[in-house]
Amino acid sequence: MLGFQKRGSGTLRPLLWLLLLTAWQAGSGQLHYSIPEEAKHGTFVGRIAQDLGLELAELVPRLFRVVPKDRGDLLEVNLQNGILFVNSRIDREALCGRSAECSIHLEVIVDRPLQVFHVEVEVRDINDNPPVFPLKEQRLRISESKPPDSRFPLEGASDADIEENAMLIYSLSQNEYFSLESLTNSKQTKRPSLILKKSLDREKTPELNLLLTATDGGKPELTGTLQLLVRVLDVNDNDPEFNQLEYKVRITENAAKGTVVIKLNATDLDEGVNADLSYSLMSIKPNGRPLFTLDENNGELRVNGTLDYEENKFYEVEVQATDKGTPPMAGHCTVSIEILDLNDNSPEVSVTSLSLPVPEDTQPNTVIALISVSDLDSGANGQVTCSLTPKVPFKIVSTFKNYYSLVLGSNLDREKVSAYDLVVTAHDGGSPSLWASASVSVEVADVNDNAPAFAQPEYTVFVKENNPPGAHIFTVSAVDADAQENALVSYSLVERRVGERALSSYVSVHAESGKVYALQPLDHEELELLQFQVSARDAGVPALGSNVTLQVFVLDENDNVPELLPLRVVGAGGAVREPVPRSVSSGHVVLKVRAVDADSGYNAWLSYELQSWAGGERSPFSVGLYTGEISTTRALDDADAPRQRLLVLVRDHGEPALTATATVLVSLVESNQEPKASSRALEGTASSDPSLVDVNMYLIIAICSVSSLLVLTLVLYTALRCSALPIEGACGPGKPMLVCSSALGSWSYSQQRRQKTCSGEGRSNTDLMAFSPNVPPGSGSGDSGVQNGIFENVSTVILECISCLLMSLM
Template sequence: MLPPRRGGPGSPRLLLPWLLLPALWAAGRGQLRYAVPEEAQHGTFVGRLAQDLGLELAELVPRLFRVASKERGELLEVNVQNGILFVNARVDREELCGRSAECSLHLEVIVDRPLRVFHVEVEVEDINDNPPVFRSREQRIFIPENRQVGSRFPLEGAADADRGANALLTYTLSPSDCFALDVRASDELSQSLSLELRKPLDREETPELHLLLTATDGGKPGLEGRAQLLVTVLDVNDNAPVFEQDVYRVHLLETTANGTLVARLNASDADEGLNGEVVFSLGSDVAPNTREKFNIDSSSGEIRVIGNLDYEEEKSYEIQVRAVDKGSPPMSNHCKVLVKVLDVNDNAPELAITSLSLPIREDAPVGTVIALVSVSDRDAGANGQVSCSLPPHLPFKLASTFRNYYSLVLDSALDREATAGYQVVVTARDGGSPPRWATASVWVEVADVNDNAPVFAQAEYTVSVRENNAPGAHICTVSARDADAQENARVSYALVERRVGERALSSLVSVHAQSGRVHALQPLDHEELALLQFQVSARDAGAPARGSNASLQLFVLDENDNAPALLGPAGGGARSHALARSAGAGHVLTKVRALDADSGYNAWLAYELQPAAAGARSPFRVGLYTGEVSTTRALDEADAPRQRLVVLVRDHGEPALTATATLLVSLVDGAPSPKLSARASAGRVGAEASPLDVNASLMVAICAVSGLLVLTLLLWGALRCCGAARSEGACAPGKPVLVCSSAVGSWSSCRQRRPGLCSAEGPPKADLMAFSPGLSPSANLPERSDHSDPSGHVSLTLNLCL
């Protein structure tokens, strides 16, 4: 069984100091740094990550404490229960970083609510786990016996895969009277090792010497490597080739083309003939990758490029060149050509975007982290310095969080209704000349928030419906749109409940919650409700919900559904009247009065006398619009003593409705009553009056009617103004009055309307109808030449809500 290697990772004396290393914040870099030795066993403690980040252990799981991105994720792991970072697998620094001076693992630790990103750097520190190794365990050296004391013979040195002090080699030579070891530092990359002759050689006395070359590294404890030196003493060709320089230094761009001359070496040999002819070759210790890149001409000593150079793969090459003469035995010498590869900006930056908070709510506060952006460039110096930018006019910005790491954060408020999403293109540009660049994009979707209330297509709807409508009749459709999306834009409609008189609004009309269709639930009556004003609300399905209202004015249009109603005794049956046979033409017997509950033309009444029996000519007539029954001529003995008059009252609706009044007139002998005589006298005077008196009376009547019309219009305008400023509430019912002119120009009330129901949400209603004397009442009325009113009349209907 082999004993454990001294100084290995299992040594408790070396492992304990690494476990006690404290976590330090790197100055000016904003990252948490730890150190762990290579070859640490599984479970080795690295650091109390959660504690060093200032996080409570109880909040690690709720806040989704995790490692978002990491290099070589199998090497390190974090325990989310206690927040400890530990070694998960064997870490070999030489395998991980090669011969790089720095070797670190970079982790990104993320916690949510609120979102925070921490950058952790774990430095893998070298331990002395690799002994020095000679490429050849046996080196043969041929030395002519005539070489001068102090001559040096190059030796192949050892290589140590470790770094720092662990790779600092010291060489020792086994005791010898003839030779000493000469070590010279050629530069920072390597050492020149040679065997120095201290005593003249004698081949006959000592043809061969066996020496042991030992290389010890600087680790504690140090590790050793050994190589056998077999020195053969030659008897001829006592001059070896000599190079002009021991070390040649060359700088080449990584874009150098194949066949380019690297260096032309010159080695001189003081011997003559074949002993002075030099052949050049690459040393046996030249690495295979170096042989793939360079070649040397054996006769001229020219070194040329034969492969593609890449700074990112190899930054320098060490070429050992051997010059051998053609003597027998041959003599040789060595020199080194150190080629340093210069970086060229031949690599574009690389971008990676990690989305964290997508989609983003439109009410997200400024500064919200949306995504993480990581950039890298394999070039060096300015060629590898990368800067990131965003296109202009975007509500986002890039915030640098760590070297080559950025956060995409919200820079201004969002509005989904204006822009539903953004195609964010991140551009990374290096500092080379000319610069190289790369892009990466991420779609940032804006999530909707219920920040818009439904908006009606009209703030106020004015519609009309005829009375006596069918229950459930469609009145109109209201429509509202919501600028939000999905549930926040789903609109439902409802009535704004109120009282209409003694009834609830919902008993009269309804609105469909989804379509916004407004229906009348029952038949409406113009005589009871001429105008209905109410509001419809629209609310969305957001949380919290938003809503708005629209006003509706529903005018109930009149239908001719009421027949004229007779007033006075005529309404209950036949009326009897006595008339003296001495009554002359134009004598007023009586006046038939009627009232129609409808409005407008439907309530405009006309009177006519039914024709008498066949062949009989009645001595009576009735005023077309006044209803006054009067004689058309003087009575005589031929007239029947009993007259039966039927007066037909007709409105102007479509179709017209009628009522009849029956008058029984008894013709008696003798003088008429004083009242009737006075009326008859007045009628005769009027009939016998001169044309000048008739015109004067007509002018007075016209002036009176015009004055009353102007007064009525002023009153109507004042009531409209008062009604507009009136607050919501029931409107006191008023009594509409129909004012008619008499045959002589005086005014009297001829009809009264039932009190109307007035809505408090709009101005009171005022209807006015005026007919000038002597003019046809309507172009749509049928002409009745036999029932015309010769005196003319004016009829005004006032329907006022006070």
């Protein structure tokens, strides 16, 4: 009967299905089917997909498959209709021998998500094997002196089937001397024996031909026959007898060859040769004749081969004791040998359905692989437990008897460990315990969980101005801890505006190498600090990125010639004409030459010197090295030429130094010819002319007024700026301011530069170099920023006016 076994009337069928469903749920997903052996190809077994609750449309997408365990391809599943059917001939006797239970165990595996079901298909026995006697003919020698009711054991038949199909009934052909008796031993095996109904008369009937028939209990019945040839002997009228008809012994498997199983002893009431016995083996079931030997003289039964519990657990040995009388008489006994199991089989471990590689973002408790174990031993020797390599983020979970799942126990991080070599070890319960192991290599797949990282958040780069276009100024490098495309980093500029121009017009970055190039020559006088960001992004999905800040300081080069400030110009060629009274003494300041340099630092530090002197004697004039003041070196006399031409060379301290020249024409006049109102900017010159005193008075008043206004402006400006910025000291960014390049010399002013001035303690240096602060333009916000900006413009205008006024007065 195919499919689920159904018994009872139609009214019990719903109840039976309910019981089967309850049993299936209680069995952790195990299905049970039943089919007869020798079923034809295509025979229906069961609707396995329906019984497992799976839709037919999802069998193929979910990779539905049936994995038999050591049973070949006896059964198969039609993926179109989900029916389990017989694929090839099933011989129960070949599959399970004489075992009372015979089943085919299947594993049904579906993916997405991974599920495992266990299916047991019971193979029912049919009556396809007739009883078979070991011999076609058996000869019996029976003395005529045997009394009635004497028993003569016969070689029974065997049937490869089981249960009712193997229950044999014996019958004997009709005769007047013998009847048949069937005895059942402790193993429920029937053994036929001939019973003598009346005394034999050899002279009347020397031989008898009988037919022994064995019929099994199957439907239809099958039979087997044995020809019995009975020869009637004379005289020796006592049979050898064993002290018991059946002996039971136990012996461990793998017993050494020659080990004594039992020593049999039979006795004969006769005397002389009629009592002299020899022993012989009649049969050993099942098929164990090569495994035992019997000493014909002393009756010792010994091991002759290798006993294997896993092959046969029980042997039945028929022993015959025969005397040497004439005719010889025989006695019989049965030796039942039980084989005891030893722990001689190591467990077997099988790992299947590996899901590799494992993404590092896989959630814990995800099934990675399926593990099955087995052990051919029995009892505790066959009970297997599994363990896993310690200190790994995986664990083994038991899902069914001898079935386990390898699952993820905790989160993975490929950047820490990229692969795991796992060892699954199976131990049995024997003593000593045997074990086996299987290795599993689990590779961790990368996911994009790490952004590119720079070594530091900010870099400071120094570049000389006037660099060639396309010059390499710096290389940024970011490292991504991920792998493959997730670690492939590309670079780009974070675009912004620098003044009126885009950042990309100044610099560019190579997308692959991270090299930063200056696209045009940089000008320190135009741009002292270029601050921007470079972005690094990986190629993962989604892409991750990070930024790094670059502060590029443009270093000054001496590329600006000193520029002379305008004075009174008289005559052609731009020469300055200045009258000087002959009555002045040594040290009289005649004129102050003023110049500025657009560079900064040492490149803007100016020095003055007289280039040449036409006279033969020492020049009566000299120029201050750093002040530019032309003064007399001695008292003038009549020998000095009335017109003196001085060439002043202005030189900066750059490498190489750049120069400019100023021509000063000095006219020596008598004291009574000195101009009434001189516009010369002289310092420390006394005069008794009242008009000059008035001019000096007005000059002093103007200077004091302007100085007061300047001080007030600086105080207000500083207060407003410091109130809008964090308290970091009396300093802040501002518009262009005066920079003193020397404590002794000239004042230089640049309207292109943005400087930072600070008030500090200690002795001032003779050379002050100011760098731009690392504050991006436009950092102010709100009303304070607007107010500061307005005040900066006002301050700048006032400073420029003061500078122009001072220069005009000087």
